Amino acid sequence: MHWTPEHAQPLNQWPEQHLDVSSTTPSPAHKLELPPGGRQRCHYAWAHDDISALTASNLLKRYAEKYSGVLDSPYERPTLGGYGDAAFLNGAKGDPEPWPGPETPYPLASLHEGLPGTKSGTGGGSGGLGGSPVLAGNLPEPLYAGNACGGPSAAPEYAAGYGGGYLAPGYCTQTGAALPPPPPAALLQPPPPPGYGPSGPLYNYPAGGYAAQPGYGTLPPPPAPPPAPYLTSGLAAPTPLPTPAPSRPPPSSYGFQGASEAGVSLKRKAADEGAEGRYRKYAFEPTKAPAADGASYPAADNGECRGNGFRAKPPGAAEEASGKYSGGVPLKVLGSPVYGPQLEPFEKFPERSPAPAPRGGFAVPSGEPPKGVDPGALELVTSKMVDCGPPVQWADVAGQGALKAALEEELVWPLLRPPAYPGSPRPPRTVLLFGPRGAGKALLGRCLATQLGAALLRLRGATLAAPGSAEGTRLLQAAFAAARCRPPAVLLISELDALLSAREDSATAAGALQAPLLACLDGGCGAGADGVLVVGTTSRPAALDEATRRRFALRFYVTLPDGPARGQILQRALAQQGCALSERELAALVQGTQGFSGGELGQLCQQAAAGAGLPGLQRPLSYKDLEAALAKVGPRASPKELDSFVEWDKMYGFGH
Ligand SMILES: Nc1ncnc2c1ncn2[C@@H]1O[C@H](COP(=O)(O)OP(=O)(O)OP(=O)(O)O)[C@@H](O)[C@H]1O
Ligand SMILES: [Mg+2]
Known part of the structure; x- marks a missing residue:
């Protein structure tokens, strides 16, 4: 360290001057620019490089004597705000003048005391690194700006040497008077435990291993020493190194394993989802009370209402979750579910209960039909178009892993767990599945109904268009009305393109059904109809005009099976x-x-x-x-046709 004449200046002039210090001692201004943690390293460098322990001790003693007089001095004490402990620790060396100031700062001998081999307790104050300057509540804030609560930002600066419990991150500015007296040095810096010290090894494991901690499984006994044939009889076999504590065993309800098993992009990791909710099983439930226009169709509703017509299965059913994606194979991941073939043996479909769960049947309503709905059409819909087939689980759909994940995360979960805050976007109520014929679009639609615990109504575009536009319109309206009356309901409209006319030919029945379809989509999936999901499928997505396309909030490509x-x-x-x-x-x-x-x-x-x-x-x-x-x-499907699907997906699809 080199001294400059400035060091001979009284301390009360320091705030106006900069120290020109070379070597390892930075000026206070420089110190303030150091990144968090840098200051402490600098202290150590200075202490180790330039003074011996004896010197430090002498300095300490000298300062203690000097400052005891200084503190009683009648001079007005200059602010320390611009310097903090930096000037104090590094710049006071050889200062001939007494320190002015009426207040008693916390004694500072901390840096030196914190170093091995130095004398402790000279100042009778805190020990360890940086205790008192940080705690002094009368320090101005600029030095410590950066703490979230406006208090001293001591935690990052003293993280390594300072007891974390003494200055928790939440520590806020307090006045000096409010601060409790500093604890004795022994409390601030307790003696290192036996076996742990600067010169000792970094870790010392207890000889008998660690005692079992609550919440952790009992540790296995340490392995016996291996046979040591290479040792002479007089030498003991080496004691095996104690085994570090094993990682916490996964909670049995999660089956958590490494991310490598997840196999699914973290993009869909849904950090906002709790693990319990993620693998909760959804089941069929009795349908909800009728909607506004369906007061004459009573329906039992004893379950927990999610506010949108779709409800999650009660927690008691969580045990079925293992078969959700894997057909009975227990899930082993916490992140996005693995839909890959490794978890889907698919040798046969997973066993279903002999009597499939009822899916909220559509008994012919007894009361008055909804306004504007043809009773005959309604009866036809409720008797002929309701799908009463067995439930379809995710594992029943072979492959399509990414698509299933996307459907679940972007459609099923938002519907079952609507956003908690008013004003958040409404979960989508319409989805379009497009792809080659037989690719499994309808199967996925059925699966969605199963996952949502919803009744399923199936319509075919060609069937609706066949009898003529008037009849088709009535059927369409009746189907939407029936779905609205018995939420939650999934309305699966296959061959959607058959309802539309790509050539804008409204003279044909197909073209004439386009307007009613749009009206039904607006009404059936609008703000007033929360319990209805419309799944449209088509193998001719290009036939959809823009108005229809936009009505489907989600559009997914169902590819051919790999x-x-x-x-x-x-x-x-x-x-x-x-x-x-x-x-x-x-x-x-x-x-x-x-x-x-x-x-x-x-x-x-x-x-x-x-x-x-x-x-x-x-x-x-x-x-x-x-x-x-x-x-x-x-x-x-020809390669050209498949290419067109890919193109359409790129333009209008959601990718997955
Ligand atoms: N990924 C799959 N896993 C299991 N079965 C499948 C899969 N894809 C298709 N199938 C079976 O193929 C048959 C046709 O499926 P589906 O009716 O769902 O196809 P689609 O895409 O709706 O066809 P279309 O365009 O002709 O309406 C069904 O029996 C279905 O079970
Ligand atoms: Mg189909």
């Missing part, structure tokens, strides 16, 4: 026909059915059975039968 998914679909279909192929045969079949949709794979198996003349299944199907059927059944 190899593993084809294998799963084939296995399931063949198992139903009593056919069990070898692994090689199945792999060859999967290879040979590239470009097939799920529906076409089913047709292939039926064709094989028909070709083998096996209506009664006297003998199981063989690979040869399937090979023969492959000559007759092929993929319908």
Whole structure:
């Protein structure tokens, strides 16, 4: 350290001057520019490099004597705000003048006392690094600006050497008077525990290992010392290093494992979702009370209302969650569910209960039909268009992992758990699934109804358009009215394009149904109809005009099944026909059915059975039968058509 004449200046002139200090001692101004933590390192460097422990002790003693007189001095004490402990610790060396000031600052010997080998307790105040300057409440704020509560930002600066408990991050500015007297030095800096010290090893494990902590499993006993044949008989075998405490075992309800198993992008990690909610199972429930226009259709509603017509399953049903995506295979991830084939064995569909849960049937209403709805059409809808099939779980849909995740996160969860704050965006009530024929769009629609615990109404565009526009309109209106009357309900409209006219030809029935469809979508999924989700599917998305397209808040591309998914679909279909192929045969079949949709794979198996003349299944199907059927059944979607889906997805789809 080099001294300059400025060091000989009285301390009360320091605020007006800058120290020209070279070597490892920075000027106070420089000190203030240091990043958090830098100051402490600098202290150590200075102390170690330039003074010995004896010097430090002498200085300490000297200052103590000097400042005891200074503090009683009648001079007005200059502000220390611009310097803080920096000037005090680094610049006071050799100061001949007494320190003026009427107030008694906390004694400072902390830096030196905190160093090994120095004398402690000279000042009778705090020990350890930086105790009193930080605690002094009369310090002006600028030095400590940066603390969130306006108080001293001591926590980051003294993080390493300072007891975290003494200055918690939430520490706020207090007046000096409000501060309790500083605790004795022994409390601030207790002696290091045996075995832990600056010269000792970084960690010392207790010889007997750690005692079991509450919440942690009991630690396994340390392994016995390995046999040491290489040691002479007089030498003991080396004691094995104690095992560090194992990581906390995952809570049994989560089955948490490493992110590598998740296999799904963290994009969808939904940090806002609790783990419990994420894997909560949703079940069919009785439908809710009728909507405004359906007062004559009473419905029981004993469940917890989510405020949107869709309700989560009660917590008691959480045990079913393991089969949600994996067909019975327990889930092992906490993040986004893994939909990959590794969790979907799909050898056969997961066992369903013999009697599927009722899905809120659409009994013909007894009272007055909703206003403006044709009673005959309503009866037709409620008797013929309600899907009473078995529930479809996520695991029942082979492949489509990313799509299933997207549907769940962007549609199912928001519907089941509507935003808590008023003014937040309304969860989407319409979704368009587009893709090649037989790709599983309707299957996914059914699955959505299952996941939402909603009744399912199925309409086909071609069916609605066939009888003529007037009849089609009545049916359409009746279907929406029925769904609104019995929320939660999913209205699945397949072949949506059949209702529209790409050529704007409103003379045809299809073209004439476009306006009623838009009106129904606006009314049925508008603000007043919270319990209805409309799922439209089409294999001709280009036929949708912009008005219709915009009515569907979400638009997802349902792709053809990939190899593993084809294998799963084939296995399931063949198992139903009593056919069990070898692994090689199945792999060859999967290879040979590239470009097939799920529906076409089913047709292939039926064709094989028909070709083998096996209506009664006297003998199981063989690979040869399937090979023969492959000559007759092929993929319908051309590469050009598939490209057009990709293009449309890029332009209007949501990607996944
Ligand atoms: N990913 C899949 N997993 C299991 N089965 C599937 C899958 N995709 C399709 N299927 C089966 O293929 C058949 C046709 O599926 P679906 O009716 O859902 O197709 P789609 O896309 O709606 O066809 P379309 O465009 O002709 O209406 C159904 O029996 C369905 O179970
Ligand atoms: Mg379909």
